[in-house]
Amino acid sequence: MKYLLDLIGNEIQAAFAACGYDTTYAKATISNRPDLCEFQCNGAMPLAKSAHKAPIMIAEEIAQRLKESVLFETVEAVKPGFLNLRLNKEALSEYLSNIAKDEKLGVNAPEKVKKIMIDYGGPNVAKPLHVGHLRSAIIGESVKRLGRYVGHEMIGDVHLGDWGLQMGLIITELKERKPDLVYFDENYEGEYPSEAPFTISELEEIYPTASAKSKEDEKYKEAAMQATYELQHGRRGYQAVLAHILDVSVTDLKKNYENLKVSFDLWKGESDAQPYIADMAKKMQEDGYAYSSEGALVVDVKEETDAKEIPPCMILKSDGASLYTTTDLATLVWRQQDYQPDQVIYVVDKRQELHFVQVFRCAKKTKIVPEDMELTFLGFGTMNGKDGKPFKTREGGVMRLENLVADTNKEMYRKIVEGGKVPQEEADQTSKTVALAAIKYGDLSNQASKDYVFDVDRFTSFEGNTGPYILYTMVRIKSIMKKYQEQGGKVECGNIMPAKTEAQKSLMLILARWNEVVENAFADLAPHKICAYIYEVANALNHFYHETSIMGEEDETKKAGYIRLLNLTLKVLEDGIEILGFEAPERM
Incomplete structure (x- = not known):
C-alpha cells in the first residue's frame, strides 16, 4: 500500500507537471504548524530562480490545479511561496479503512525477502547476566521482530562467550x-x-x-x-x-x-567457530592476505581514505592462540557455509566499533563472505545510573540483571496496588507485565547509540513518555470496547467514518502513517522510532477520548465508527509493543 505522504506527493507532482514545472521540487512534508495546515510543499521557492517567477505566483498557479483534486479539503498559497494543504476527510477515512483490512496495516512486503542473521545477547557462560547485557538483548530482539514484521527472514544468534x-x-x-x-x-x-x-x-x-x-x-x-x-x-x-x-x-x-521475552533461534558460541579456524588461517596465508608480523598472523585492513590509523587485523597470536577477531571471522565462515545470509547485523557495545571495522574489512578482503553480503554494526551506548555513571548496585558492584528486573517489579507492584484498580490476585502478574514494559520502553525509546539514565521512578510512571503510559492507553481502549460489546455491539462491524472534530482527524492522520514509520524504522534499525510513534498515537488517542463522548453518542452509526477507529488504534499499539517485545494487561 502506498504511503499517505506518497499519495499526496503524487498529486503535487501531477500539478507541477501540468503547470510545466520541474517535478523534482514537488515534495510533500508533514506540516510543523498543524494549526495552519496538515501538509505543505515548499518547492515554489527553490524553483523561482529557474522559472523566472516570484515564488508566490508559482504557488498560486499550482494551488489552482490542486484544488481540483479530491484528496484535499483546502489548498492555500501563502507568501513567500508555501503551499498549505488540508486532507479531505472522506479520503482519509477511506485510506484508514483500507489499512484496517490489511493484516500488517498497510506495511508492504519487501521487494526482495532477505535472510538476515542478527548477532545479539553475547553473554558469557558460567556468569550471571548483569545490567550490561540488557541493551544488546532487548535492542537485538526488537530489531529481529521489526525485520520479521516487514517480511524478512530473521535469524537470531546469541553468540555465547564460551571459549578462551x-x-x-x-x-x-x-x-x-x-x-x-x-x-x-x-x-x-x-x-x-x-x-x-x-x-x-x-x-x-x-x-x-x-x-x-x-x-x-x-x-x-x-x-x-x-x-x-x-x-x-x-x-x-x-x-x-x-x-x-x-x-x-x-x-x-x-x-x-x-x-525478558527475548528468544534466540541459534545458541551458538565461540566454541562452534573453532573447527573452522585452522583452515581459515591457512587459506588466508595461501591466498596472500595474511602474513607474519613479530610471530603473529595478521591481515592489513587499512584504506587510503582512513582519517585515523586502522591497525592490522590479528588472526592468530604468536603462540598460535586465537582472539575475538579470529572467532568472529570463523563465525562468519560457518554462517556463510550453513546459511548464506544476505546480511549480518551485530548488536554490540559501540566501544567495539574499531574491532568490527577490522573484522568486516578482513572478511571482505579475504573473501570469507561474498562482496554483496551486508555486514552491519549497530553499536549501543551505556545504561547509566542517576549519577551519570555506568549503572551499579548501592555497594558499587555490577548489578545482576534479574535483580534489576525484580526491583522494577517491586516498584511497579507498589504503584499498581496503591492504584486499587487491579484485583489482588492479578496484581503480581500485572505488575510483572507492566514492569517489563517500563524497562524495555525506557531503554528502547532512546536512540541505540546514545547513553541514557536508567531511572526506575520515571520509567514506572503512568504519565509521560513511558511504557506504563502506553499500556494504560491500551487498557483504556480495551475497557471502552468491552463496554460496547456488553451492550451488544461488534467492534469490527462499523466503518471508519470521516472525522467530525480536529482531535479525531489528528488521530486518524497519525494512524495513517504506521506503514511508513515501520518501514523507515527497520531501514534505519531504529526501534526508538517505533517508541516515538506509539507515544504520539497514545497522546492523540487520549486527546480524542477526552474531547469525545464515545459511549454516550446516541447515533449508533457514529458510535460504531468511533469504536472501529478505537479498534484500529488498539491494533496499531498492539503491533507496536509486539515489535518492542512486551504486551499489555487487560486492566491496570
Whole structure:
C-alpha cells in the first residue's frame, strides 16, 4: 500500500507537471504548524530562480490545479511561496479503512525477502547476566521482530562467550576441588557422566574464585592457560566439562532471557567457530592476505581514505592462540557455509566499533563472505545510573540483571496496588507485565547509540513518555470496547467514518502513517522510532477520548465508527509493543 505522504506527493507532482514545472521540487512534508495546515510543499521557492517567477505566483498557479483534486479539503498559497494543504476527510477515512483490512496495516512486503542473521545477547557462560547485557538483548530482539514484521527472514544468534581462558580457569578450579572426577583422568576412555558435577550456583561461584586466584598465583594462572590449551586442542575430559558448563549455563540463560521475552533461534558460541579456524588461517596465508608480523598472523585492513590509523587485523597470536577477531571471522565462515545470509547485523557495545571495522574489512578482503553480503554494526551506548555513571548496585558492584528486573517489579507492584484498580490476585502478574514494559520502553525509546539514565521512578510512571503510559492507553481502549460489546455491539462491524472534530482527524492522520514509520524504522534499525510513534498515537488517542463522548453518542452509526477507529488504534499499539517485545494487561 502506498504511503499517505506518497499519495499526496503524487498529486503535487501531477500539478507541477501540468503547470510545466520541474517535478523534482514537488515534495510533500508533514506540516510543523498543524494549526495552519496538515501538509505543505515548499518547492515554489527553490524553483523561482529557474522559472523566472516570484515564488508566490508559482504557488498560486499550482494551488489552482490542486484544488481540483479530491484528496484535499483546502489548498492555500501563502507568501513567500508555501503551499498549505488540508486532507479531505472522506479520503482519509477511506485510506484508514483500507489499512484496517490489511493484516500488517498497510506495511508492504519487501521487494526482495532477505535472510538476515542478527548477532545479539553475547553473554558469557558460567556468569550471571548483569545490567550490561540488557541493551544488546532487548535492542537485538526488537530489531529481529521489526525485520520479521516487514517480511524478512530473521535469524537470531546469541553468540555465547564460551571459549578462551575463562574455560581453563573453571576447569582448573574444579580440578582443585574435585581432583578425583573422571574428567581429569587422561587414561579414561569410557563414557562421561550425563549429569554435571556442579549446579549453576556453584558454577557462578567457581569462575570469580578462579579469576581472583589467577591474579595472585602465577602457577595457578599457568595451569589455567595449559588447561585452556588442552581444551582447545581436543582433550576429551575437558571438552566433556565444557559440554556440562554449556548445558547448565544455557538452561539458566534461557530462563532469564525468557523473563525478558527475548528468544534466540541459534545458541551458538565461540566454541562452534573453532573447527573452522585452522583452515581459515591457512587459506588466508595461501591466498596472500595474511602474513607474519613479530610471530603473529595478521591481515592489513587499512584504506587510503582512513582519517585515523586502522591497525592490522590479528588472526592468530604468536603462540598460535586465537582472539575475538579470529572467532568472529570463523563465525562468519560457518554462517556463510550453513546459511548464506544476505546480511549480518551485530548488536554490540559501540566501544567495539574499531574491532568490527577490522573484522568486516578482513572478511571482505579475504573473501570469507561474498562482496554483496551486508555486514552491519549497530553499536549501543551505556545504561547509566542517576549519577551519570555506568549503572551499579548501592555497594558499587555490577548489578545482576534479574535483580534489576525484580526491583522494577517491586516498584511497579507498589504503584499498581496503591492504584486499587487491579484485583489482588492479578496484581503480581500485572505488575510483572507492566514492569517489563517500563524497562524495555525506557531503554528502547532512546536512540541505540546514545547513553541514557536508567531511572526506575520515571520509567514506572503512568504519565509521560513511558511504557506504563502506553499500556494504560491500551487498557483504556480495551475497557471502552468491552463496554460496547456488553451492550451488544461488534467492534469490527462499523466503518471508519470521516472525522467530525480536529482531535479525531489528528488521530486518524497519525494512524495513517504506521506503514511508513515501520518501514523507515527497520531501514534505519531504529526501534526508538517505533517508541516515538506509539507515544504520539497514545497522546492523540487520549486527546480524542477526552474531547469525545464515545459511549454516550446516541447515533449508533457514529458510535460504531468511533469504536472501529478505537479498534484500529488498539491494533496499531498492539503491533507496536509486539515489535518492542512486551504486551499489555487487560486492566491496570
